[in-house]
Amino acid sequence: MKHHHTSALALALACAAFGSHAQQTITVDAAAPAGDPATGYLKLGTAKSSTGQILGVNNRYLTLDGKPWMPVMGEFHYTRSPADTWEAELAKMKAAGITAVASYVIWNHHEAQNGVFDWKGNRDLKRFLQLCRKVGLKAVVRIGPWAHAEVRYGGIPDWVVNGMRTRGNDPQYLRYVTRLYRQIGLQLKGELWKDGGPVIGIQLENEYNLVGPGQGAEHISMLKKLAIDAGMDAPLYTVTGWDGAQYPSGEVTPVFGGYPDEPWAASSTELPPKETYAFRFDSRVSGDLGAQTKSHGRGTAESDIDRTPFLGAEYGAGLPFMYRRRPVVSPDDIASMLPVQLGSGVNLMGYYMFHGGRNPQGGTTLEESTLSGGYNDTPAISYDFQAPLGPDGQQRAVLTYLRPFHHFINDFGSRLAPMTVRKPDTTPSGPTDLKTPRVAVRSAGDSAFVFVNNHVRQYALPTQSLRFNVKLAGGAVAFPRRAVDVPNGAYFIWPVNFDLDGTRLRYATAQPVARLDGGADGITYVFAASGRIPVELALEDTGAAIETRAHKSIEGGATIVDGIEPGTLRALTIRRAGGRPVHVLVLDAEQARQLAIGDFGEKGGQRRLVLTNQQAWFDGGKLQLRSVGANNLRFAVYPALKQTPKATTVLRAAGNDGIFQAFEATLPAKHLQAGFTPLREATDAPPIQKGGFAKAALQPIPEAWRTAAAWKITLPADALKDVDDALLRIDFTGDMARLFDGTRLADDWYYSGYGWEVGLKGLAQRNELSLAVLPLRADAPVYLPKEGRPAFSGKQQLVHLNKLYLTPVYKITVSP
Template identity: 30%
Template sequence: MENKMNNYLNIKDCVKKNIFPLSEKFYGKDPVGNEIGFTNYYMTMNGNPYFGISGECHYSRIHESEWEDTILKMKMGGINIIATYCFWNHHEEEEGVFRFDGCRNIRAFIQLCQKHGMYVIVRIGPFDHGEVRNGGLPDWLYGKPFDVRSINDGFIFYTKRLYKNFAEQFQGLYFKDGGPIIGAQIENEYMHSGAPWEMTTGVTNEWVPGGSDGNAYMLKLKELAIGEGIVTPFYTCTGWGGAAAPTDEMLPLWGGYAFWPWIFYNYRGEHPLTPEYIYREYHNNDVPATYNFEPAYEPESLPYSCCEMGGGMTCYYQYRFQLPYESVDAMANIKLAGGCNFLGYYMYRGGTNPKGVRNTYLNECQCPKLSYDYQAAIGEYGQTRPSYYRLRALHMLTKNFPNEFCKTVTILPEGSQEIQPSDVDTLRYAVRTDGTSGFLFINNYQDHTECKEKQNTNIALDTQKGEVLFKDISISAGEEVILPFNFNMAGYELRYAKAQLLSVITEKDSTTYFFFMPEGMMPEFVWNGENITSVNGKTLKSPEIRVKPVATQASVTTLDGIHGKVKVILLTRAQSLMYSEIEWQQEKVVLLCDTAITYDGDNLRLETPAIENNEVMLYIYPNHSITELQGAIMNTVVDDIFTGVKIRWEDRQCRSIELPFQNVGVGKYTVNIPKEFHDCRELLLQIKYQGDIGQAFVNSEMISDNFCNGDIWEIGLKKHWDLVMNAPVTIVVTPLKKGSSVNVSSTMAGRLEENNEQIESVDRIHIKPVYQASIKLK
């Protein structure tokens, strides 16, 4: 067992950041005077710290009927900025023919973002990557008499034309016009990465070049964008991997992935453990470089901001895996602790590649032709994954306490950055602080290995107000946590909490704070008792108030004293995953709901649960009545803390149904879809199979594909409804092959595949409907 007294950290001598505004190149103002800017440490809104949380979502990979639901789910998940690639070959697959129809209608997508108060960063290329064919470059560029991704008259001409067409779609939607577009990314991974030229794949295997013109190329593209009217408060570029980054003009963005399927292009063996889950410093001039962060500038001269933290990862043909969803919030914890004040996830919402005209499939060859689910927080068909709920709980802290969080500095234990990924015994922790108060970070997740529970360890922090001793800390394997210390709770000093802070609500007669207890941790609150006169109605006079709530259920602790009444509502970890917030009539309202929930400013919408259950709970705090419910029935429920409703759907609306299917050939199966679910929001076809690749067709048209990783393959059928109502779905499973060879002994150019063994089967098929109920509050 770890020595309890090994974990000591002196934070009282920490040096506060020299925080200063960046130049006018990182500033914008809208028509009513709202200002966006950046200091060297964080983003600002009207001069105040603003914690940006960006989620990648590709409009052209989502059916336009799903855009609004997607945007609302992202907003409810704590995202406040949507980043989106604008793939050139999705818009100009045929030379000179620009398409902005259907799922390619970027203007309509951005207008929906504006409707729901979401900012947008457009990633306008010309090269994007994103596992798209040629990294997004149209095929017709291959035969042009010039080099792509280079300063030459030919490529500049076509890029300028591309930007002109984008600018026409963006007109009136920039921040300066009162619109939501606050940033534009120029190029992607320039001089760091290319992509296969897909028309040569399998023969000469040529690659789109990474580029060689350095910052001059990046600045030329920015000049083109501004010249065509793409004028935003700031511009961004890739920061990692030695990419060209003219930081006087563009904000370099960073990231990190713990799952690397691309290495299996030429690597064989087990996936290595990655160093992503070791605490590091990203904003300290005394640490000019660390793992995956080697800037060409002084770290403290620019904010450490992210755009590509692994919000999931797609399976490549040579590497299949099921993403551990706790890996996503664990990475966010690591980045926050290291000095990040601008989170960005790639992907946050998965999707489906649109089909082309010249080339039916617009994917990169190592990835599925259609599916880009990415095992993201929001899946290909709008499914909400465990990572969605875990991230939402974490986002509440930065959303609700930006002033307390953004200015704090990182302090690491000695030797922290030298911890090896294989070391799962050493406690991984870090602090962000102003020297007096702050947040203790603990991470107990490591990729590609088995983590261990940490039990009954102590962490001592030497602060400017004296020692804060976190005693007997335990945390489950795979869990991460952020704990406050010397925290001002409406005038009362919380010395520390063994619980994570979520939010605060100011009510008429009290202030209410929400916390949750991390998995494996026994909750405890310790206050300076100087100004407190009673706890839970019992008069107390003590220099220190210590409360240890029951660890198995939610509880309320009420303080009273010279600063008035303060309530602390402590939720279980499971309840933290139900937690969300809305603004209703200029009032913050807390919702606890055990299914996906969205709010459009007028109605709440609840989805039927993913599990086999036709009931969900919706608790509302402070208490509000429900004036209207459509699509379900409800009963009022009251417990010791919350008032809410139990919402019930018909059994048929919630239950998955096993479907009969027919084996009609080698690796070929057919299944008919019942017509009774015409009124659902989505209908998921769920297939459990064994094999190499699964593909689904209707009337010979592919509607979905899947690289088998042992998980359930889900297909959303609503956008194919007319097709599947008139013909069966054909499932084609390519087998796993053993002892495979091609017999070429024929003298007449005959070739014949031969295999010792083939493994393929469809084990079962279900359908799972997704319905919504609509609710109005009073």
């Protein structure tokens, strides 16, 4: 949903956006050669695995066994998630197209007391990495010592903060960092890349921009030495490159990020258009990413731009809620960043966070807060982050919007990675220019991809009537034949001179998603329609027969296929003498969001396409389906299974859905209700104070909870019988809320209008639940989304428990 704003800047931008726009041809000169990638500058650890694989890096991209390699990395914090769920959650990430998992080692989660380390249960890093290996995911371990991660003291234990100078080469501090690193090294032993394990990278420190004696590049050099001495020998050593980062050039590789809003900002109103939605042609460093320390100098990453590849680590797959600012993001707000970042040259799409979680508790709660000197106030327990996978493993809508892009990267990233960024003849003057089309091209030789973004969070953009003229070494490609209207909110990637296993696709007004080898049945290329933009494919005439139900014509030495109706039937088939057929499948946008790809079938599985509205992932050739609320589960698979599969319930053949073989299952419906009774009424909440480093709204002090309203929650005794889980959704109006499991603080939440869900499986004493809610004051100087801000109707404060929803979660396993 797009929002309208009353600020002068917003009104001016909105007025400009709705001007009249004639047809435009965006011209991009991509004919000049880019030059060969350079190697040898970056000092790597052992690059060869015991299995013989070699991971490399040059100044433009990563390589795997000498070939360009573009991973997709997602952050998942093992200490913020139950250990007995790790394997399934990692498998869900893999099915979502994630190829590498990043995770902080948060020091105060492991050594709350001096010399007493805890690597058991939810803190068992070695087991987490072993499961990454088992599932087939690579790993990047972010070893700190300072992590940030919205954790108390950035993850450094209280006894360290209170006793010595941190984040520099102070001898006392380094003595304890050395001990920590040795402990981490023991956890990583046997799981490093050189040992055949998943760990391909080690991140040192985080958001580090301190300068001075024993700091800056000198400190990062020391941390790298200590890590290596502790046995942490990995191909990549990384540091975050934003906010004026300081590091020793050549010793480490910078990684970058960007977010669609700034929860850490002090503003209580909407922000101007974020540069996250604007293509970058001259820099990799986005604006403020929330580093706790400030730097006014030029970061090392700026001078390293020609020496290092453009790798990401913290592109927001969601946003956290902070007390003073609680922005809610839509799936489009997140997914539209992908064509922008890829079109700007990113060669590793790394997300923070991809999986939400909850903070553990020690002698104190471990969240970042102004009470402990932090810049931000964050929930004590919740680290939901609006992530694609919620803390209880639930799939959010944003995951389905991201997944087609991940499939594209997984299957065609080797083509994209060597391509260099080319700037169009017309570009916006800056992030606040909402009139000029937002376009970029990446090319290598005669092939290219065109990246278009017409979405900016909270701002409407005009419909753009566009054609493209991409000038390549072998000649220009102008397309489509007639300008197409790109509406507000649209974003996509279109190919130019794209190889379809021997047939050149001159262009397509649809996005490539995947390539599937169906054996004797041929090769299938999957595309996704870009909304309602007409699908037009142009194939160069090579003498092959092209079969299609759509309109076909010959123009300029190419076969033009248009009038394609997106769906589950093949759009066309290319037949060449002596070769296997090549099929093109064009799904509509909604079907593309239902597409999961993984190994499913006999003998460990064959790579297949699965269409389903349910949450889907793969495990040892089996298909796992999970459904929140709906007891009817349906999936369709291509290529067809050789025999009717079995399932943990009765599975029915449901005919064919185009080229897909469909199945259905119905589980016994479970109707669950939660009740609540008042324990105490709210009293007048104290005024919200301003202060702290941000000079903004401060979270109420703990004693303010005496003014909270409270309710007892009652659940059915058999709520978890015959279901995978049950999600308790708490619909309340107020400022902050806390859920207690007995006397244990189980979860908490800042009100924003975004739905709060808690899985019952994670609650130990489900018959002793209670809820406390602090009133929301009408004069609270906090940012709430317009659709979430309640009407006070003259009242000074609001507090109400509107409704409790208890939703069953159904699950089946399908075996070949």
